[in-house]
Amino acid sequence: MMQQKRSFPFGTLILTIVALVSVPVMIIRYLYGLGAMSNLSDGRAWGLWISFDLYCGVALAAGGFTLAALVHIFNAEKYHAVVRPAILTAFLGYIVVILALLVDLGQPWYIWHIMINWNIHSPLFEVGWCVMLYTGVLALEMSPALFERLHWKVPLRVIGMIQIPLIIAGIVISTGHQNSLGSMLLLLPYTLDPLWYTPILPALFFVSAVAVGPAMVILESTLSGMAFGHRVSRDVLSGLGKIIPYVLGVYLIMKIADLAVAGQLDMIVNSYPQNVYWLVEVIVGVVLPIILFSIPKVRQNRAGLFGTALLVIGGLVFNRFNVSLFWQAIRPGYTYFPHWMEFAISAGVISWAIIVFMLAIRLLPIAEHHDEAAEKPSQAVSGVAQTS
Amino acid sequence: MSNAVLYDGTRCIGCRACSVACKSWNRNPDDPEEKVSVEGGIQGKAFLSDKTFTFMRFREVGEGDDFKWAFCKIQCMHCLHPACEGACPVGALKRDEETGAVVYDDGRCFGCRYCMVACPFGVPTFQWDEPLPWIRKCTFCSGRLDGGLKPACVTACPTGALQLGEREELIAEAHARINASNGKYVDHVYGEKEAGGTSWLYISPVPFEELGLPIVGEEAPTENPHIAMRTLPYYAGGVVVLMAGFYWLTKRKQKLSQAGDHQGEKEEVTK
CATH class of the missing domain: 1.20.5 (Single alpha-helices involved in coiled-coils or other helix-helix interfaces)
Incomplete structure (x- = not known):
């Protein structure tokens, strides 16, 4: 059934080492404070962790809600095979966020304050709730895989019954989360560069997340295909590739139109050096993928799909770094470049997530989508007829 | 309806009594790692920190016969629509409508530091060297205000460069001083409209950019x-x-x- 490689792969060894290095670094943080292991300062209070783990981590988890919507709401059965890996990736993305926050927050054990002390005007209030709720929803969405492995019929049936409300709740919460990460930047009209600051930031965050969702699924399917041998059919991946140019097109139009309406189009030429960053972000991460994914030859080719998906993901990561780090003004007199221990934490939590992902793929019915058990409950409960 | 402080740069002599009063009232120790700035002149403290809620910025302006010292007191601006209040997910930072002070409640905070990122004036600071850190910033001495006293820094000021009063009245006073001075001041009351208005107001003989005050628009963030x-x-x-x-x-x-x-x-x- 599963073609497992028995040898302990070199990649896994590296992952394990990187994951283990993050443990003593976490201990240093809790003994001596954030100043001892990071270059964060009063001038730059949010650094690598927020940009990479929070902003990118959440955006790259967008495969979860895009695929869940595509398959369960719009009934695009073709993509059924990749829903579970996508949701697993999203779940782990959120675990990465939470692990990173455990280090980044001053007193993470008081995070529950957010449940009793409400400031409904704060975008971060919404972000906090979304992290908690969506992690819960994703865990529930993942739970059938566990119940199937354990042959627990009753919980499986219960989850099956609430499957569609659960999926819809997941879509509302996670898209709301993508939005609200953009809303968080709305509080910075005087510190975020005008080339990026716009009242429509929440919408831009949402649309770019929808575009990166399928790209993440292409990336993750290709990589886990290489690692485990069960490849997702090319037809499915090229179908995903076909969706992306439409979404990126909308994103591009919104970005340009927004600058045009604000009368700031000249900044693309004039505001050096920001414009170089902006142009790289838009040309490499948006325009180029639109062109490439529109070429059937690229979509029919696994390497082409993989490479172009990487461009989309790279463009989004660059965008999130531009808005959350590079072009947010630092307080005068301060500088920031991440400490090596900051990198160690970020790399460490990602490694933990990948290790869990690999274990889950091996132990749970996630990639074996033709498994009878995986299909039956949803069929029985929601009456999904499999279109052949 | 709310408290404000007017800082008049022409009356300030840069004695830093305000800083000392602030340190002793808030029981803030000296900053062992304090970076002493020589950029733009001699000054003691160069940055706000978890142990320094206010400091005096020194600037050398002009040359030869035009040479003069310019001073600027830096602390929380106590905005009318504080970005930190809008940022804080748990409402740990709140503007007290009665006193006008933007106050911090560490019983709610969990250390996310969004307030520090959001503040357009770069004010809130963090205890980077504590394993269990909190946010720190100027409190407007809200406890003293409640008790009918002036903030420690205002009390300490020997020249009347710092003046506590009703915000509307102080704005009128500031404009009156500007108009009566025959160009001694820059014709602008910093804080009247910045970021939707602040409780700390500045008038100065030199442009505010030269004092290192950020250029902030009128819209509340x-x-x-x-x-x-x-x-x-x-x-x-x-x-x-x-x-x-x-x-x-x-x-x-x-x-x-x-x-x-x-x-x-x-x-x-x-x-």
Whole structure:
């Protein structure tokens, strides 16, 4: 059934080492404070962790809600095979966020304050709730895989019954989360560069997340295909590739139109050096993928799909770094470049997530989508007829 | 209706009594790692920190006969629409409507530092060297205000460069001083409109940029996020309705096509 490689792969060894290095670094943080292991300062209070783990981590988890919507709401059965890996990736993305926050927050054990002390005007209030709720929803969405492995019929049936409300709740919460990460930047009209600051930031965050969702699924399917041998059919991946140019097109139009309406189009030429960053972000991460994914030859080719998906993901990561780090003004007199221990934490939590992902793929019915058990409950409960 | 302080740069002599009073009232120790700035002149403290809620910025302006010292007191501006208040997810930072002070409650905080990122004036600071850190910033001596006293720094000021009063009255006073001075001041009251208005107001003989005060627009930074947060329930409701609607539609389409298939089968059988 599963073609497992028995040898302990070199990649896994590296992952394990990187994951283990993050443990003593976490201990240093809790003994001596954030100043001892990071270059964060009063001038730059949010650094690598927020940009990479929070902003990118959440955006790259967008495969979860895009695929869940595509398959369960719009009934695009073709993509059924990749829903579970996508949701697993999203779940782990959120675990990465939470692990990173455990280090980044001053007193993470008081995070529950957010449940009793409400400031409904704060975008971060919404972000906090979304992290908690969506992690819960994703865990529930993942739970059938566990119940199937354990042959627990009753919980499986219960989850099956609430499957569609659960999926819809997941879509509302996670898209709301993508939005609200953009809303968080709305509080910075005087510190975020005008080339990026716009009242429509929440919408831009949402649309770019929808575009990166399928790209993440292409990336993750290709990589886990290489690692485990069960490849997702090319037809499915090229179908995903076909969706992306439409979404990126909308994103591009919104970005340009927004600058045009604000009368700031000249900044693309004039505001050096920001414009170089902006142009790289838009040309490499948006325009180029639109062109490439529109070429059937690229979509029919696994390497082409993989490479172009990487461009989309790279463009989004660059965008999130531009808005959350590079072009947010630092307080005068301060500088920031991440400490090596900051990198160690970020790399460490990602490694933990990948290790869990690999274990889950091996132990749970996630990639074996033709498994009878995986299909039956949803069929029985929601009456999904499999279109052949 | 609320307290404000007017800082008059022409009356300040740079004695730093305000800094000392602040340190002793708040029981803030000296900053062992304090960076001493030589940029732009001699000054003791160069940065706000978890142990320094206010400091005096020194600037050398002009050359030769025009040479003069310019001073500027740096502390929390106590905004009318504080970005930190809008940022804090747990309401740990709040503007006290009665005193006008923006105060911090560490009983709510969990150390996310969004307030530090959001503040357009770069004020809130963090205890970077504590394993269990909190946010720190100027409190407007809200406890003293409650008790009918002036803030420690205002009390300490020997020249009347710092003046506590009613915000509207102080703004009028500031403009009156500017108008009566024959160009001694820059014709601008910093803080009257900046970031939607602040409780600390500045008038100065040299341009505010030269004092290192940030150039901030008139719109309150909380405006756009408030709009975004207000539309959120509609957004959520809309998505639920849309998704449920699409789900219903695709199901219906499927049922219809299934029914069609059945009909086709029947017809084939009857043939």
